[in-house]
Amino acid sequence: MERFSGLSLLRHAFGGHQGWKPFWREPAPKAAYDAVIVGGGGHGIGAAYYLAKEHGLRNIAVLEKGWLGGGNTGRNTTIIRSNYLFPESAALYNHALKLWETLSETLNYNTMYSPRGVLMLAHTVHDVQVFRRHVHANRAAGVDNEWLDAAQCKAFCPPLNISDNIRYPVVGGALQRRGGTARHDAVVWGYARAADAMGVDIIQNCGVTGIRRNAAGAVEGVETERGFIATPKVGVSAAGNTSVVMAMAGLRMPLESYPLQALVSEPVKPDFPCVVMSNTVHAYISQSDKGEMVIGAGTDAYTSYTQRGAMHIASHTLDAICELFPAYRRLRMLRSWGGIVDTTPDRSPIIGKTPVPGLYVNCGWGTGGFKATPGSAHVFAHTIARDEPHPINAPFSLERFRTGRFIDEAAAAAVAH
Amino acid sequence: MLLIPCPYCGERPELEFRYGGQAHIARPENPAALSEEDWAGFLYMRDNEKGVHAERWRHVHGCARFFNVVRDTTTDRILGSYKAGETRPETLR
Numbered sequence: 001m002e003r004f005s006g007l008s009l010l011r012h013a014f015g016g017h018q019g020w021k022p023f024w025r026e027p028a029p030k031a032a033y034d035a036v037i038v039g040g041g042g043h044g045i046g047a048a049y050y051l052a053k054e055h056g057l058r059n060i061a062v063l064e065k066g067w068l069g070g071g072n073t074g075r076n077t078t079i080i081r082s083n084y085l086f087p088e089s090a091a092l093y094n095h096a097l098k099l100w101e102t103l104s105e106t107l108n109y110n111t112m113y114s115p116r117g118v119l120m121l122a123h124t125v126h127d128v129q130v131f132r133r134h135v136h137a138n139r140a141a142g143v144d145n146e147w148l149d150a151a152q153c154k155a156f157c158p159p160l161n162i163s164d165n166i167r168y169p170v171v172g173g174a175l176q177r178r179g180g181t182a183r184h185d186a187v188v189w190g191y192a193r194a195a196d197a198m199g200v201d202i203i204q205n206c207g208v209t210g211i212r213r214n215a216a217g218a219v220e221g222v223e224t225e226r227g228f229i230a231t232p233k234v235g236v237s238a239a240g241n242t243s244v245v246m247a248m249a250g251l252r253m254p255l256e257s258y259p260l261q262a263l264v265s266e267p268v269k270p271d272f273p274c275v276v277m278s279n280t281v282h283a284y285i286s287q288s289d290k291g292e293m294v295i296g297a298g299t300d301a302y303t304s305y306t307q308r309g310a311m312h313i314a315s316h317t318l319d320a321i322c323e324l325f326p327a328y329r330r331l332r333m334l335r336s337w338g339g340i341v342d343t344t345p346d347r348s349p350i351i352g353k354t355p356v357p358g359l360y361v362n363c364g365w366g367t368g369g370f371k372a373t374p375g376s377a378h379v380f381a382h383t384i385a386r387d388e389p390h391p392i393n394a395p396f397s398l399e400r401f402r403t404g405r406f407i408d409e410a411a412a413a414a415v416a417h
Numbered sequence: 418m419l420l421i422p423c424p425y426c427g428e429r430p431e432l433e434f435r436y437g438g439q440a441h442i443a444r445p446e447n448p449a450a451l452s453e454e455d456w457a458g459f460l461y462m463r464d465n466e467k468g469v470h471a472e473r474w475r476h477v478h479g480c481a482r483f484f485n486v487v488r489d490t491t492t493d494r495i496l497g498s499y500k501a502g503e504t505r506p507e508t509l510r
Contacts, residue, residue, distance in 0.1 A: 243464070243465035252464065253465065254461035256465050257465055301436040310418050310419075312418050312432065402453045402456075
């Protein structure tokens, strides 16, 4: 793997930028692997990277039905934060946040992680009570989060309208300064490049069509669009399509898949210094390094796999954005799109073993999986390699829907459900 | 926005309705005898169908009644609707 640095950039510049090599190979699938990951998004390709790096599994493959990072990894609004309420979640998301901080150096690839601060707005007495509870719970769990009054919110985010003549005036906000954004494509490309260098086969345009099991019920391999691949371990990291893949092994999942939308404006000069979210009026916004305002809308009311959302959902969010940031009323929206998010009843993910020996699943990230990418990938790799969960993902088992030990994070999810 | 055919009121915009999730999930006949596994199945496990899906909708801003819709979740095209309590018509499978 070519080591990237200022010097290598300069060297390539003198060569007229003709010497750049592809970041990963395009291998044909082998007949057998020690483990196969289904789904080449950030979580899946990241898990392959950690399997190779920390657990010595080099004879592994990532199967992606489309192109790398073309699903929810390339469709989210790139927000990173860890201010969840319960200790189990705080541990999981904070694990991810710590990995984000050094990810560019670890992968020798600029993921453009920018801890510019995530401000969650409160508009009602109820919001204030809930957010203050979050702030205290986070601080007790070692996660940074602080309470700002409206004037402090305005000082932190100057474009914000804190006047009292709007429908839901801003009365304060919870700020996580270590939260921020990262470049979603760079995350998956960085992981892919590093995993490929360790021998991981990344196979795109290779959808899985079946999961073959032996007489004892254990996984034997996967049927794919490019033939059968034998493997004793299959890690499913298929986001919105998880129910479909798990059904191939005869499992029903506590998941429902909904379209979630996002949109970006035309690019403008740097104006928006942080990330602002509001659950109550339902809007979230940040500015990309290209200059686009990146805006997240809500989920549709009904389950769907269409990767597009309804007009009225996006329009509702834009109403809120225009009221909170009146200066942006004249911005034109350039693009909008949808991704399919798999939501669980308690709005927490499922990372762990399944009743099928050799089959592992990482799903249920719902509307907020991007922020957890490195942490999720790291503990999922541990679960696959050791055949037992890492202490951090042990509470996030599929079992909890039978035992009732939920991790109810509906209030901490970015998107109101 | 979907145009949803309420069996009582006819086609109305989606905004008048509320979604009710997968249809035909029957309440257990004898809850006391149900195992934990079966409770989990009844309460939380869903088909999450990629394809033709029978689902409940409620016309909250209209007749306020529940009914069933059959929709293809890969296209969002609605194939038809029928009243709550009726079995799914063969033509909507």
